[in-house]
Amino acid sequence: MSELDGLPQQEWLTLTVIQALDALRDGLRPFVVQVLEEKEGPHWFNHPRVQRMLPAPPDQEGEVQCATEAPALDLALLLKLIGSDCYWYRTFRPRLPGISRWQIDSLRELRNRVAHNDGSDPLFIKAALLLPYLNTMEQVLQVVGGDQLDAIARLRAGLERRRRQLFRAIALGRSRWSFPFWLAVAAVSGGCLWLFDYLGSPHVDQRTVVIGTPDRRLERYLPLEQHLEGRLRPSQFLRALRGEKIDVRIEGARSYPEAVAHLRARRWDVLLGFSPVVSMEAVQAGYRPIGRMFPQDPEYRAILFTRQDSPLRGLQDINAATRLALGDFFSATKYYVPMSLLRGRSARITLNLSTAEIAEQVRSGSADVGAMAGNPLRFEKLNPGLKIMASSPPLPQSIVALSPSLSDLDRDPLQRALLNAPPSVRGKSAANFGPGAAPDYRLFARQVAEGKAFSAYLRNEAPDMKLNCPTSDRINLVEGWINNVQADGDRVRIQLSSADRQSFDLLIQRALLEQIAVFDVLNDLRGRFLKVLALQHLWDKQPVVLETPHQLEISP
Structure with missing residues (x-):
C-alpha cells in the first residue's frame, strides 16, 4: 500500500476498490469453474443456461455456437453466475454457508459503480462507506478458500490505517477540516452539556418566582436568590432554548402586618416565615409548609424575667405599679405571649424595645419585668444577674411554605430546588432553613388572639402605656x-x-x-x-x- 499513500483521497479510494475487486475475481474464478464443472460437466460453458448469461450473442440462425474452451470469466460474469436464479439455490448456496444472496448482489452493485465511476460517486469519497464491502469480500473468500484472502485483508487494513491517519490529522489541526471538526465538536459538546443540565434541573412554568420574608435583612437571602436563578429552568423547552431565565426576587416587608397582607393576597410564591406569627398566618391563608426555619436552633419560649434581687417571684406579684418592658406589637416572644400570660392583671408597659434594651432597662431598674425569647435551661447562664419569673410552653417554629396559587407542576420542582440547595445557600449563616414537618399552631393561635384582644385595654398615657383589665x-x-x-x-x-x-x-x-x-x-x-x-x-x-x-x- 505504500505506493498509494501519497495519492489524493478520492483517487486512493478508487484504486483500493479496484485492487480489491481484482483480488475477489482471482479468488472466485477457480471456485466457480469447479462448481460448474461438477454440475454441468467439463464443457459447462456450452450449457444453454450459461450461454444465456454470456455477453456473446447467438449466430444468425439463432443457434448457439459451441466453444471448445471456457470464456474469460470477469468479476461481473462470476457474480452473475453465482447469484442467478438457476444456480444460486441448488448449486452455490449450499457451497457458501453464511453468505447471503444479498451480499452477492451488493458486490455486483459495487463492481458496476466502479465500472461507471465518473468521479462524482460519494462511495469513493469516504472510506467508511467502502469498509463494509471489503468485509463482505473477506467473508466470501474465507468460505471459498481462495488464495486472495490475504490481499483483501491487507487492503482493508490499509483503508482503516488511512482513516486513522486522516482522523489524527484532523484532530491535530493538520487538515483543512480541523477547524470545522473541532467547531462541530465544541457545538455538540456544548449542546449535550446544556441538554443534560436542562433535563437535570427543576422546571417551572411561571416566569417569575417571588420569595417573601418579614425579615428586613435581605442580604442573607441573596445567595438563595442567585442559586434558584441558576438552577430553575422554564418548563417549555423552546423558552429554555432561547435562553430565557426564571426571574427570582427576594421581597421584604416593613412590618409583620404588611407581610400578612402579602400572604392573604398571595403575592409571594415562597414564604421564609422567620416569625411564628407570620408563619401561622401563612398556614391560615392556605400556604403549604415544606420545611422549617432555624432547624439547628433548640426550642425557645417567651420568658418573663426580673433581677436576681427583685422581690417579684411570679406572675401573681405583678400589680398596677409594676413596670413592664416589652417589644413591638407584633413580636411573639416580646408581646403576644407575654400579654397572654398577663391576662387578668394590670401593669405599666413600655413598648417597642429591642431585646438588648429590655435587658438593660431591667438591670438598671427602669423596668421591673422584661420579656425576651430564650431557653429556660440556658437563660440564667447567658444572662447573669437576671432570673426567670415565668415562661411559656415551647413556641412553634417558623416555616418555609409555598403559595396555594402555584400549580402542582411548579410546586414540586420548586420544593426540590429549595430543599436540595447547598449548605452555603440554606445554612445557618445564610437563609437558615431545612426540611421538617409543619408545627402545630393551635395553642399559639390562642395566645396571639388573647394578646391582640388584651391590646384593647391599653391606654397611652405618657411616659408609658397602662394595662387595665x-x-x-x-x-x-x-x-x-x-x-x-x-x-x-x-x-x-x-x-x-x-x-x-x-x-x-x-x-x-x-x-x-x-x-x-x-x-x-x-x-x-x-x-x-x-x-x-x-x-x-x-x-x-x-x-x-x-x-x-x-x-x-x-x-x-
Whole structure:
C-alpha cells in the first residue's frame, strides 16, 4: 500500500476498490469453474443456461455456437453466475454457508459503480462507506478458500490505517477540516452539556418566582436568590432554548402586618416565615409548609424575667405599679405571649424595645419585668444577674411554605430546588432553613388572639402605656366597610359603616395605621373591609380612639 499513500483521497479510494475487486475475481474464478464443472460437466460453458448469461450473442440462425474452451470469466460474469436464479439455490448456496444472496448482489452493485465511476460517486469519497464491502469480500473468500484472502485483508487494513491517519490529522489541526471538526465538536459538546443540565434541573412554568420574608435583612437571602436563578429552568423547552431565565426576587416587608397582607393576597410564591406569627398566618391563608426555619436552633419560649434581687417571684406579684418592658406589637416572644400570660392583671408597659434594651432597662431598674425569647435551661447562664419569673410552653417554629396559587407542576420542582440547595445557600449563616414537618399552631393561635384582644385595654398615657383589665368592661368587635378616610394632623380619621347601617368614626395615629395596612395613599383604603376591637363603653362616644394596631384589622 505504500505506493498509494501519497495519492489524493478520492483517487486512493478508487484504486483500493479496484485492487480489491481484482483480488475477489482471482479468488472466485477457480471456485466457480469447479462448481460448474461438477454440475454441468467439463464443457459447462456450452450449457444453454450459461450461454444465456454470456455477453456473446447467438449466430444468425439463432443457434448457439459451441466453444471448445471456457470464456474469460470477469468479476461481473462470476457474480452473475453465482447469484442467478438457476444456480444460486441448488448449486452455490449450499457451497457458501453464511453468505447471503444479498451480499452477492451488493458486490455486483459495487463492481458496476466502479465500472461507471465518473468521479462524482460519494462511495469513493469516504472510506467508511467502502469498509463494509471489503468485509463482505473477506467473508466470501474465507468460505471459498481462495488464495486472495490475504490481499483483501491487507487492503482493508490499509483503508482503516488511512482513516486513522486522516482522523489524527484532523484532530491535530493538520487538515483543512480541523477547524470545522473541532467547531462541530465544541457545538455538540456544548449542546449535550446544556441538554443534560436542562433535563437535570427543576422546571417551572411561571416566569417569575417571588420569595417573601418579614425579615428586613435581605442580604442573607441573596445567595438563595442567585442559586434558584441558576438552577430553575422554564418548563417549555423552546423558552429554555432561547435562553430565557426564571426571574427570582427576594421581597421584604416593613412590618409583620404588611407581610400578612402579602400572604392573604398571595403575592409571594415562597414564604421564609422567620416569625411564628407570620408563619401561622401563612398556614391560615392556605400556604403549604415544606420545611422549617432555624432547624439547628433548640426550642425557645417567651420568658418573663426580673433581677436576681427583685422581690417579684411570679406572675401573681405583678400589680398596677409594676413596670413592664416589652417589644413591638407584633413580636411573639416580646408581646403576644407575654400579654397572654398577663391576662387578668394590670401593669405599666413600655413598648417597642429591642431585646438588648429590655435587658438593660431591667438591670438598671427602669423596668421591673422584661420579656425576651430564650431557653429556660440556658437563660440564667447567658444572662447573669437576671432570673426567670415565668415562661411559656415551647413556641412553634417558623416555616418555609409555598403559595396555594402555584400549580402542582411548579410546586414540586420548586420544593426540590429549595430543599436540595447547598449548605452555603440554606445554612445557618445564610437563609437558615431545612426540611421538617409543619408545627402545630393551635395553642399559639390562642395566645396571639388573647394578646391582640388584651391590646384593647391599653391606654397611652405618657411616659408609658397602662394595662387595665377590669372585669366590668367588655370588648366589642365591630365589622364593616370604610366609607371615607382623611388625614387629621398626624392622625387619620376613618368613617366606618357596619352591615346593619350603623356609622362610626375612628381615630388612629398614622404611624400605627401604616403598620397594619398596605397602601400608597389614604384613598386606597376606601371600600376595604375592616374589623375593630374596642372596649364597649368607647363605642358610645365618637370618635373611637384606637391606641394599638391590634384594634384594627384591614383587608388587603
